[in-house]
Amino acid sequence: MTDFSIGLLGIGAMFVLLILRMPVGMAMLAVGFFGTWMLNGFRSANALMVTEAFSHVSNYNLTVIPLFILMGNIASVAGFSRGLYEAAFAWVGRAPGGLASASVLGCAAFSAVSGSSVATAVTIGKVALPEMERFNYSRGLATGAVAAGGTLGFLIPPSTGFVIYAILTEQSIGQLFMSGILPGLLLTALFIATVTIISLRNPEAGPRGAYIPFSEKMAAGLRAAPLLGVIIISIGGIYLGVFTPVEAAGIGAGLVLIMALFTGKLNWSTGSKAVGDTVRTTAMLFLIIIGAAVLNPFLSMTQLPARLGEAMTTMGLGPYGVLFLIVVAYLILGMFMDGLAMLVVTVPIFYPIMMQMGFDPIWFGVVAVIMIEMGMITPPVGMNVFVVKGIARDVPMSTIFKGVLPFWFAMAVCLFLIVIFPQIALVIPQAMF
Amino acid sequence: KELKLADFQPPTHFALERVYKPMGDAISAATNGEVTIKAYMGGELGPGPAEQYNRAVDGVADIVFALPGYTASTFPMTLLSELPGVIDPINDIERIIETQEMLDPEYRRVKLLALWNNQPGVLFTASKPIRKLEDLKGLKIRVPSRNAGLVLEAWGGSPVSMPATEIYNAMQTGVIDGAMIDMSALTAFRLAEVTKYVTVGMDTATSQFFLVMNRDSFNELTEDQQKAVLEAGKDAARNGHAAWVEVSDKAQEEFVGMEGKELISLSDEEVAKFNAASEPVIEKVIAEVEATGVPARAYVEALKND
Amino acid sequence: MTDLPPATERKQGLAHSTPVEWAVRSLTSLSAVALAIVLVMTFVGVITRYVFNAPILGSNEVIQLVSIPLVMLALAATAQRDEHVRVDVFDEHIGRWGRFLGDIFSRAVGVYLMYLLTWRSWVKLGEALEYNDLSNMLRLPFWPFYGLMALGSAAYAVILALQIIDLFRTGARGRD
Ligand code: NA
Ligand code: NA
Numbered sequence: 001m002t003d004f005s006i007g008l009l010g011i012g013a014m015f016v017l018l019i020l021r022m023p024v025g026m027a028m029l030a031v032g033f034f035g036t037w038m039l040n041g042f043r044s045a046n047a048l049m050v051t052e053a054f055s056h057v058s059n060y061n062l063t064v065i066p067l068f069i070l071m072g073n074i075a076s077v078a079g080f081s082r083g084l085y086e087a088a089f090a091w092v093g094r095a096p097g098g099l100a101s102a103s104v105l106g107c108a109a110f111s112a113v114s115g116s117s118v119a120t121a122v123t124i125g126k127v128a129l130p131e132m133e134r135f136n137y138s139r140g141l142a143t144g145a146v147a148a149g150g151t152l153g154f155l156i157p158p159s160t161g162f163v164i165y166a167i168l169t170e171q172s173i174g175q176l177f178m179s180g181i182l183p184g185l186l187l188t189a190l191f192i193a194t195v196t197i198i199s200l201r202n203p204e205a206g207p208r209g210a211y212i213p214f215s216e217k218m219a220a221g222l223r224a225a226p227l228l229g230v231i232i233i234s235i236g237g238i239y240l241g242v243f244t245p246v247e248a249a250g251i252g253a254g255l256v257l258i259m260a261l262f263t264g265k266l267n268w269s270t271g272s273k274a275v276g277d278t279v280r281t282t283a284m285l286f287l288i289i290i291g292a293a294v295l296n297p298f299l300s301m302t303q304l305p306a307r308l309g310e311a312m313t314t315m316g317l318g319p320y321g322v323l324f325l326i327v328v329a330y331l332i333l334g335m336f337m338d339g340l341a342m343l344v345v346t347v348p349i350f351y352p353i354m355m356q357m358g359f360d361p362i363w364f365g366v367v368a369v370i371m372i373e374m375g376m377i378t379p380p381v382g383m384n385v386f387v388v389k390g391i392a393r394d395v396p397m398s399t400i401f402k403g404v405l406p407f408w409f410a411m412a413v414c415l416f417l418i419v420i421f422p423q424i425a426l427v428i429p430q431a432m433f
Numbered sequence: 434k435e436l437k438l439a440d441f442q443p444p445t446h447f448a449l450e451r452v453y454k455p456m457g458d459a460i461s462a463a464t465n466g467e468v469t470i471k472a473y474m475g476g477e478l479g480p481g482p483a484e485q486y487n488r489a490v491d492g493v494a495d496i497v498f499a500l501p502g503y504t505a506s507t508f509p510m511t512l513l514s515e516l517p518g519v520i521d522p523i524n525d526i527e528r529i530i531e532t533q534e535m536l537d538p539e540y541r542r543v544k545l546l547a548l549w550n551n552q553p554g555v556l557f558t559a560s561k562p563i564r565k566l567e568d569l570k571g572l573k574i575r576v577p578s579r580n581a582g583l584v585l586e587a588w589g590g591s592p593v594s595m596p597a598t599e600i601y602n603a604m605q606t607g608v609i610d611g612a613m614i615d616m617s618a619l620t621a622f623r624l625a626e627v628t629k630y631v632t633v634g635m636d637t638a639t640s641q642f643f644l645v646m647n648r649d650s651f652n653e654l655t656e657d658q659q660k661a662v663l664e665a666g667k668d669a670a671r672n673g674h675a676a677w678v679e680v681s682d683k684a685q686e687e688f689v690g691m692e693g694k695e696l697i698s699l700s701d702e703e704v705a706k707f708n709a710a711s712e713p714v715i716e717k718v719i720a721e722v723e724a725t726g727v728p729a730r731a732y733v734e735a736l737k738n739d
Numbered sequence: 740m741t742d743l744p745p746a747t748e749r750k751q752g753l754a755h756s757t758p759v760e761w762a763v764r765s766l767t768s769l770s771a772v773a774l775a776i777v778l779v780m781t782f783v784g785v786i787t788r789y790v791f792n793a794p795i796l797g798s799n800e801v802i803q804l805v806s807i808p809l810v811m812l813a814l815a816a817t818a819q820r821d822e823h824v825r826v827d828v829f830d831e832h833i834g835r836w837g838r839f840l841g842d843i844f845s846r847a848v849g850v851y852l853m854y855l856l857t858w859r860s861w862v863k864l865g866e867a868l869e870y871n872d873l874s875n876m877l878r879l880p881f882w883p884f885y886g887l888m889a890l891g892s893a894a895y896a897v898i899l900a901l902q903i904i905d906l907f908r909t910g911a912r913g914r915d
């Protein structure tokens with residue numbers, strides 16, 4: 001058997017393992033391990049596993065993962081997310097569809113402390129959905145805004161999506177984080193525009209919120225200010241180069257913890273829940289990282305990605321033709337898969353092809369993350385939709401998927417703009433370095 | 434038998450053409466094509482320099498390119514040549530090869546094929562020129578190793594450790610004032626963009642590169658094949674050394690040609706002050722290593738041989 | 740906080756028995772201690788560098804090594820609660836028996852891989868002791884961290900093995 005056919009066999013085996021419900025990280029580890037065994041022998045496979053496990057688990061740059069997760073978890077259990085939503089509500093609640101727009105803004109703000117789309121949707125959804133119910137919002141608009149808004153968690157830094165992409169492609173975590181800022185803000189604006197258009201066409205769908213006096217607006221803003229301050233310090237610190245991403249994560253988590261302790265918002269039970277969640281999520285992510293670290297050497301030894309890339313190059317589609325194919329592949333995959341699993345399965349294969357086509361590695365990171373996020377709200381399997389369903393149990397799934405559709409198109413517009421104007425993604429990281 | 438050689442440097446790196454290709458050709462010629470080398474560049478067999486030595490020990494690859502400095506506790510004796518003034522970084526490659534056998538006790542887990550020195554770590558500063566020893570006082574300087582850190586401390590600076598890839602950002606933003614690293618980093622890590630001054634002239638720390646081979650992989654070869662591999666290794670050390678010297682010279686030339694950049698060559702008087710300051714450190718490190726029961730002094734004498 | 744729906748809690752079987760719960764919680768607590776050390780070291784490292792202009796030389800070595808128990812000791816808890824990311828698209832299509840056999844097979848493979856990782860880590864522990872492998876700046880010994888890695892992967896393997904036994908006890912019906 002040639003190395004190349006062993007590579008194909010490996011990919012096939014991985015899909016079988018995934019169908020058999022093996023965790024993604026373990027499936028990659030298994031294929032990488034047994035594949036290396038076939039190519040290089042048992043000694044080499046064992047050595048690869050222990051060396052990569054040790055070196056990735058003890059990789060200094062990956063410390064951003066537990067620290068940023070801790071920051072988001074503490075902000076969530078301490079109720080700071082409610083403060084963010086209330087401030088957004090005070091300022092934009094009076095506009096058409098104001099509560100839905102406030103949910104999107106709340107999601108955007110919480111995204112800046114949390115690296116996870118699901119966590120963002122859960123945290124803001126728990127606060128915002130009952131409010132919108134109270135104001136008789138259409139269920140489609142309410143749940144759609146939260147499910148879509150949650151996807152900002154991956155795009156606005158910090159983001160576990162960008163961290164995993166950075167690991168898989170050996171790009172800079174800091175640059176990837178920075179590249180997500182403008183697209184994240186653009187998408188937030190597009191979501192709010194979507195809410196406004198829906199509410200203007202059908203005022204019943206998104207009634208205006210109550211009048212809030214200016215003093216109360218300021219008060220709500222002030223209550224949210226400390227957390228916004230932490231966001232500005234940690235994310236702004238990366239941009240200015242005052243902190244490395246790891247240090248920004250440490251400072252962010254430390255400051256949120258101190259705030260939570262000083263305001264008495266943290267007790268033993270919420271605190272240990274936040275910490276337990278943090279270490280388990282960290283372990284979950286690192287199993288994927290270890291799996292990818294063992295799979296990648298195997299794949300490159302089989303020459304599989306390189307050959308696929310060559311094949312696509314010789315088809316004569318040109319870079320944008322290939323990009324189009326990849327986007328279509330993502331849209332189809334996005335129906336059934338989403339989140340980290342999809343990122344991990346696709347990037348090792350698509351990334352080398354995109355690099356051969358001369359695209360920017362950071363820019364493709366943004367494109368891949370947006371595609372992953374579209375998958376999170378694409379039926380029939382959409383993680384964020386399921387999460388919102390988990391909070392709003394009496395809303396039928398079909399209503400949520402219908403409600404999310406306009407936001408899906410907003411994401412498509414965002415993606416289109418980023419393809420036409422790559423600078424949206426690249427201007428900040430390029431200004432930084 | 435095809436030996437897998439792992440290097441974490443990009444596939445475009447000159448080591449591939451200048452070092453590995455000739456080495457593979459020599460081995461293949463000497464063994465009638467029975468033993469060949471295939472180089473995996475760009476960390477294809479696992480990324481990053483830090484774990485390279487372990488990849489050879491455990492057998493991820495048969496041969497790896499690595500820096501002994503990343504696993505310093507394993508190579509106290511090998512790393513003696515990184516101390517200022519122990520070797521002449523340009524002219525002593527033959528002496529390193531001749532004395533290589535003295536290092537055998539440190540290579541029980543792998544087989545040492547080639548050892549050569551990098552060009553010396555000079556002082557890069559972002560905005561503060563170092564013209565005399567006092568200029569270094571209190572400056573935060575990134576150092577490549579513990580020994581280099583001790584030297585820098587003796588000169589009055591404040592050592593910071595960070596990976597080479599982070600120097601650019603740290604120097605640009607003032608997290609550090611400068612870095613002690615070899616001249617080729619001006620181009621390799623694009624440090625010329627953030628460096629205004631480079632100070633040279635004093636005896637300073639160097640770093641080493643080596644090619645090491647998995648023990649079992651080596652023992653599986655016949656005696657003649659082993660001999661061929663070891664011979665090719667020595668030539669690889671010579672070729673590697675020559676290539677690195679060339680790249681370093683070229684980087685220096687380019688830097689001098691750039692507008693607003695200055696290469697500061699210390700006066701003899703200042704060189705003497707720097708060397709006097711680092712002298713006790715050298716003695717201290719040699720004594721420390723000697724105290725662990727290793728013939729450190731004998732090795733240093735053999736390298737110096739004056 | 741994971742990218743997973745809240746797992747329906749099945750708190751039955753060997754994998755959730757009292758001694759196992761207790762062991763998993765102990766490991767998680769150790770992992771939490773490691774997290775606290777990482778947090779304090781990064782936070783204090785930044786403060787000392789900017790406020791006192793005195794970087795802590797080698798603090799990154801502590802952070803790196805402590806990350807090993809942080810990650811490895813939490814693997815078992817994550818497995819016990821089924822929180823490792825899976826692709827669940829095909830769950831419906833492979834049927835009760837497909838799910839049952841798939842769950843057993845994927846755990847069996849996991850046990851084998853984690854057994855090998857435990858064994859290799861243990862061998863590395865011995866080597867690190869024999870050759871006195873230390874970190875570069877602070878000269879911290881490596882062997883305890885290979886030990887913690889062995890402990891974490893062994894605990895993960897044990898949880899998976901117990902889950903296999905639980906699966907056989909409940910049979911394919913347990914996978915409805
Ligand atoms: Na985020
Ligand atoms: Na989907």
